Amino acid sequence: MMAGRFYDDWAVGDTIVHEIRRTVTETDNLLFTVMTHNPQPLHLDAEAARASEFGQILVNGTFTFALMVGLSVGDTTLGTLVANLGYDKLVMPKPVFIGDTLRAETEVHALKESRSRPDAGIVTFAHRLLNQRDEIVCQCLRSALIKRSPA
Numbered sequence: 001m002m003a004g005r006f007y008d009d010w011a012v013g014d015t016i017v018h019e020i021r022r023t024v025t026e027t028d029n030l031l032f033t034v035m036t037h038n039p040q041p042l043h044l045d046a047e048a049a050r051a052s053e054f055g056q057i058l059v060n061g062t063f064t065f066a067l068m069v070g071l072s073v074g075d076t077t078l079g080t081l082v083a084n085l086g087y088d089k090l091v092m093p094k095p096v097f098i099g100d101t102l103r104a105e106t107e108v109h110a111l112k113e114s115r116s117r118p119d120a121g122i123v124t125f126a127h128r129l130l131n132q133r134d135e136i137v138c139q140c141l142r143s144a145l146i147k148r149s150p151a
Helices: 026-035 046-051 061-076
Strands: 015-023 081-091 101-113 120-130 136-147
Touching: 015 061, 026 061, 061 101, 061 120, 061 136
Parallel strands: none
Antiparallel strands: 015 101, 081 136, 101 120, 120 136
16 A cells, blocks of 8 residues: 555645654754755854854755655655656745754645646645744645556
């Protein structure tokens, strides 16, 4: 049994509050930042970060984005995804710091038949990532080509 839903199983407005939460660690931020060759001192240099307006290390925004999508996969596209087609309207309205506990929510924003693939359709998900204070720290729209349920 697959955890993800088929295209036919979705309706606009469907909302999921994902159960998995994640507390961001210093190791998460450090490994992701160096693996992606991002030399930004705000992510790596405690002294530079302390001297910034934030007063502490900022978690790498691309890690934050990747975590938001990752937290959603089990409930949305695991086993049913053909391909992610794109991400739109990505914003990070609040900073993420080491020690923040993050959780994700997803709402189906749009459904569209695939003209080139009769066995699949396009689901546009609105993902939101919130911290322990229920502040939105990241959000975007993700368009995914999803398999239709087997006949």
